Amino acid sequence: MKISIQNLQLKYGDFTAIENLNLDVGDGEALVLLGQSGCGKTSTMRCLAGLEEPSAGRIIIDDVVVFDSEKGINLPPNKRNVGMVFQSYAVWPHMTVFQNVAYSLRMQKISKKEIQDRVMEVLTMVGLEKFAPRGASLLSGGQMQRVALARSLVMRPSVLMLDEPLSNLDARLRDRLRVELREIQLRLGLTCVYVTHDQHEAFALADRIALLQSGRIVQIGAPREMYETPASAxxxxxxxxxxxxxxxxxxxxxxxxxxxxxxxxxxxxxxxxxxxxxxxxxxxxxxxxxxxxxxxxxxxxxxxxxxxxxxxxxxxxxxxxxxxxxxxxxxxxxxxxxxxxxxxxxxxxxxxxxxxxxxxxxxxx
Ligand SMILES: Nc1ncnc2c1ncn2[C@@H]1O[C@H](COP(=O)(O)OP(=O)(O)O)[C@@H](O)[C@H]1O
Ligand SMILES: [Mg+2]
CATH class of the missing domain: 2.40.50.140 (Nucleic acid-binding proteins)
Structure with a gap:
């Protein structure tokens, strides 16, 4: 499932948050958008997900044009088959772990048996199968973030987008979840766009890194290439x-x-x-x-x-x-x-x- 972003521009009033951004993500690739706070990472993600309307450009996900400013195409988020995981856990506290993950499947009128199977499959993947009946408010931060990930994965998205999903966790847990995330991404062959301001996280997770400064991509490359030959001071x-x-x-x-x-x-x-x-x-x-x-x-x-x-x-x-x-x-x-x-x-x-x-x-x- 490929992504192609062409000449993307996003303005908030007079302020240009994204300036003529071009980016292709290959099938099964983990692309990390790396840059300091305020450089436009979340804005780019929101455009991909359909949560923000760009001022210009084209976005193609899995051969479907989901946005085209000239042709007036702008598919709503639920028509883009994009899974998202945010920094804040956004887990429903009054539901169990199982119910949290099953919620979107239930909306789709899928049989009970299939829901049961698919939810348990992803809960196993994120190491939470034993926690299925537990109330979500009783989980730790790392567990909540696993629930959020499971909730996205259960929908079998074409593309998984993660926006600083580990930023609220302590350092040790962050290191471990980083490795787990990379394992899941590789195992499922998921096309993945991952946003972070942390270069260690980017190095560990990326096939390629796109470095963003003031709404522009200033360098794209494999982690090692970026580390050894940065394009600017x-x-x-x-x-x-x-x-x-x-x-x-x-x-x-x-x-x-x-x-x-x-x-x-x-x-x-x-x-x-x-x-x-x-x-x-x-x-x-x-x-x-x-x-x-x-x-x-x-x-x-x-x-x-x-x-x-x-x-x-x-x-x-x-x-x-x-x-x-x-x-x-x-x-x-x-x-x-x-x-x-x-x-x-x-x-x-x-x-x-x-x-x-x-x-x-x-x-x-
Ligand atoms: N809704 C908004 N209205 C106006 N400016 C915004 C809005 N959202 C973000 N911005 C601005 O756009 C720039 C990029 O923001 P953002 O994409 O959130 O950056 P990042 O995720 O890289 O920290 C920042 O300067 C931010 O202040
Ligand atoms: Mg952000």
């Missing part, structure tokens, strides 16, 4: 790259790009080629790619500094290292394999030129 930053620095000039030295960090006398070499036509460049270095050592390293990119913060994190230590001249870098040291340093220690911070990315500040797709 602002995307890199959003995906967790903590050292993002302005540079005031970029030259080529010994066939390496040499960038001077703005306001500091620190030169950083990158093996990346210098893009010719980009004025506003940023240097991006992941904290885990910076090595912190007590001795200078044989490297073009090795700077002396002082440890200002050493935060123990279990498996690793997060350092804030201030270089001579005041530039502060965020570095991650592994406890088992690496050295340990304390606040006030003199250290050298080193990065391989291969791990330094020179990226435009923003991209406009």
């Amino acid at each position: 602002s995307i890199a930053h959003f995906l967790g790259v903590s050292n993002v620095m302005d540079c005031d000039k970029v030259e080529v030295e010994d066939s390496l790009a040499a960038a001077n960090i703005a306001g500091h006398n620190v030169k950083v070499r990158s093996s990346q080629s210098v893009p010719s036509n980009v004025a506003d460049m940023r240097l991006c270095i992941r904290a885990e790619d910076l090595q912190v050592t007590a001795r200078p390293q044989e490297s073009l990119n090795s700077w002396k500094g002082t440890v200002r913060v050493a935060g123990f994190q279990g498996n690793d230590i997060r350092y804030a290292v201030e270089l001579e001249g005041g530039l502060e870098l965020d570095a991650l040291g592994t406890i088992k394999r690496g050295e340990q340093h304390d606040v006030g220690d003199t250290v050298w911070v080193t990065v391989d030129p291969n791990e330094v990315q020179l990226l435009p500040a923003e991209v406009y797709a």
Whole structure:
């Protein structure tokens, strides 16, 4: 069941929430819409589900044109065969788990036997078969979200849409449900659009990620591709790259790009080629790619500094290292394999030129 979104635009009064969005989701694909709060994720979902009328564009779900502004087509939500799960559980508290899941099937005048079978099948899938007779108000948050998922799945939707379904749960439960969701999606071969602002969730669940900024898709790609080659510094930053620095000039030295960090006398070499036509460049270095050592390293990119913060994190230590001249870098040291340093220690911070990315500040797709 494919989805095709073409030239989608959504306005709320004068404000354009979605700007000319184009997106294709393949049959059985898990597409994650990732972006910070307010970038238009929920708006996009609501357009897909038929809960919002776009100002322009076309939406095709499973070869059916469900919306076309030029032809005046706009199918109501119940004609789109789309299942939705939201952040708020939206489970009916006065019903049992079974009744919650059976509700929509009952509206369809399906035989009692079939309802019984289909409800128990999805309850088993989400691990709630033993809870069928329990009152829904007695469930935990994670269980309620499983009920919400079961309620969508029981309708056998062409497309399942989930809008931040795990955001209200605690971290550990979120990790577990994330894996369960991915298993169910793969097992059923469900075409799935999943919305989140959390990059870890996106990486774990997606076949492809579409990154949304201010109502536009700025990059689409597989999780690993997105992680390794973000298209802009602002995307890199959003995906967790903590050292993002302005540079005031970029030259080529010994066939390496040499960038001077703005306001500091620190030169950083990158093996990346210098893009010719980009004025506003940023240097991006992941904290885990910076090595912190007590001795200078044989490297073009090795700077002396002082440890200002050493935060123990279990498996690793997060350092804030201030270089001579005041530039502060965020570095991650592994406890088992690496050295340990304390606040006030003199250290050298080193990065391989291969791990330094020179990226435009923003991209406009
Ligand atoms: N009903 C509405 N009326 C006016 N503005 C809205 C409405 N719903 C959302 N917005 C605005 O549209 C933008 C995108 O919102 P939304 O799609 O909810 O973002 P996200 O889900 O990514 O957090 C935000 O700036 C939000 O304030
Ligand atoms: Mg939202």
